[in-house]
Amino acid sequence: MTKPVVGAFVALLIALLGGWLWDASGNSDLDRALRASGLRDDLREAHTSLLGARVDLYERNFRSASRHLEDARRLLRRAEERGRRLGWQDEVKRLDLARSEAEIDEAQRLLRQLDQGANPPVPLDLRPSDVRMARR
Numbered sequence: 001m002t003k004p005v006v007g008a009f010v011a012l013l014i015a016l017l018g019g020w021l022w023d024a025s026g027n028s029d030l031d032r033a034l035r036a037s038g039l040r041d042d043l044r045e046a047h048t049s050l051l052g053a054r055v056d057l058y059e060r061n062f063r064s065a066s067r068h069l070e071d072a073r074r075l076l077r078r079a080e081e082r083g084r085r086l087g088w089q090d091e092v093k094r095l096d097l098a099r100s101e102a103e104i105d106e107a108q109r110l111l112r113q114l115d116q117g118a119n120p121p122v123p124l125d126l127r128p129s130d131v132r133m134a135r136r
């Protein structure tokens with residue numbers, strides 16, 4: 001009586017182990033596809049942030065444009081890291097994210113110049129009487 005019970009138990013263990021191995025192989029493909037979709041999502045969000053920065057620049061909202069550029073930079077860095085974790089070094093290299101970051105740096109530098117030009121700094125020694133005289 002114990003031999004059939006032990007045999008059934010061993011068969012059940014083998015079936016469970018086989019099912020687990022079969023499922024584990026499918027999960028790695030699914031996990032890889034999920035991480036790849038995360039990478040694509042980061043790149044799309046970065047593109048959206050850059051478009052948002054363009055709209056803000058058109059509307060002369062320099063601070064918001066700068067925030068959008070920072071968001072794009074953060075998302076590009078995250079996408080680069082995800083791509084490297086997936087083993088896509090060649091694809092990440094082709095994206096040339098370092099050049100994109102340099103362009104974002106240049107855009108932010110130009111934004112700071114525009115922002116200072118739009119709102120010239122007030123001299124520290126300015127008195128209210130100077131403002132009244134300038135209006136006349």
